[in-house]
Amino acid sequence: MKIKATLEKIPGGMMVVPLLFAALLNTFVPEWLRIGNFTQALFVDGASTLIALFLLCTGAQINLRNVGVSLGKGATLLATKWVVGAIVGLLAYMFAGDNGLWMGLAPIAIIAAMTNSNGGLYVAMVGQYGDKTDRAAYSLLALNDGPFFTMVALAIFGTMGFVDGMFSVVSFVSVLLPIVVGMVLGNLDGDMREFLNKGSSMLIPFFAFALGMGIDFASIIEGGLGGIVLGLLTVFVTGTAGYFVFKMMKWNPIAGAAEGSTAGNAVATPAAIAAASSAFAANVELATVQVAASTVTTAILLPIYVAFLVKRLEKKGVNIPEDYVIEES
Template sequence: MKIKKNIEKIPGGMMVVPLVIGAIIHTIWPKADVALTGVTGSYMVGTSVILFIFFFAVGTNINLKSSGKIAAKGVTLLLGKVILAAFNASNGGLYVALMTTIPNRDVDVAAYPFFSIQSGPFFTMITLGLAGIGAFPWPALVSTLVPFVLGMIVGGLDHDMRDLFSPLQGGLVPFFAFTIGYSLNLDMILQSGLVGILVGVLVVFVSGYVLYLLDRYVVRSDGLAGWAASSTAGAAVSVPIVIAQMNPAFKSTAGSATAIVATSVLVSAILTPIVTMWYYRRLVKKGKVTVAHSAAAQTPTPAK
């Protein structure tokens, strides 16, 4: 039975299918993690633990000589998201998992910590003129960098360790995707209606196109990372409530805004992998990227 091949017939299938399964289970059985408890229950809500292992494995495959390119790409994507104030929270887990399923994207994956800080309410507060209330999330940024740095050190010191941990990247993707899906609920679509769906579609195509342009013409890459960063982060669901708590003027709209953002998270989580894989296949067809995996970080060939 060709399970993997059948799943991969769907664009971004190894990411999308487990994610949708997780969302369906959470919608039908929202307390599944509590009921199952133990190892299974902990796994269903263990996104952070899987991320640490995932980022460590990615780090072992990073070439330190690519650090300048990594920082440039990460900061560029960060600024692009922040400028698009309404869409400034990108699903970093989705981005990393998606880019890991594509060959030779180590630089793109390693750029994630540099733009991960845009996934919370910090930059939204700046946009609303409330920057004095928030604090720069240095601990969150450092926490994201730790597994990458550890992996880079271990992989750089011993190629046998790199060979041991690097292959974990692909195998962890469906497990991580499921935990993302389990944090979502299909009922949110009914609560927000067409507005939430429209926002999700706009987030993918508007922010995705801007980030694609920045990645292609500023970073001088092929633009694929821009499309992969076009989603809405799950953490963004909490932003309307946080803002309302800090400024009562927003309390009346916090509920509806939360439903809209939640729908955007779900819609973009499904649509972003599809669009990204479509563009990747287009690059492959034009001969702009190779399809063979590399043991070290590669700099993508700029699209022409």
């Protein structure tokens, strides 16, 4: 029975399918897995521990030794994604209704989805349409996996008076420490980086399932359409911004557009933020399913959008990636 192969055929399947299946169980038979001991600890109450371990494994993949053009491209992509996502998130906070939502979207979901990107999808896109410097930029892009940049945006908004509930230093450090530990281990020992890399992928369906056990099916219905809209915003706003920033820098603009996605692990960000500050707990359930829907939407739509952009450039006589290949210094 090809369970893994089947899940991989579904965009974001390793995250989305376990999450939705668990939400279904939690809606109709919530007590089935709430039987105590190891079963409940893993499948119901284990989300925080599993996410912490996932963040440690992810942190180990951040290579601090990258320099040159790849570093510049990675930093530019990180900055573009964060600035665009933060601006849209700020607008959402400014114009949110009494229920804390803007056009049905949770602002925390907007920031989490639009500042995070699907690294696998990016690598696949630049593998076909980019050069080695575009691919090498991925190691720096690992910094936007997880809650760090979302936390930075929310902390800034709190200072500006748009967000209630600033993070305490201890809470902030407690969420980031697993990433830092992983980063230290990965940079001290390449074998540890490779070892922990295997864990990052393996943990996704398990923490997604545990998160799903905290979601009611009614929330999925409520958040589904909003999540699709969030996915459209991510592809067309952050992807297009990346395209034009890279074009302005005279780099391959397709590599810039390839960042217009939401990663499956971004589904954990709302829960991580709420753990750091209870002020953001109200819409965590809705934000989680909206981010999940955005993950699926971007995984399907971004390759189509990128292919459209490539054809558009080819009609103008630009060859991708040949006309933009550069050697790393």
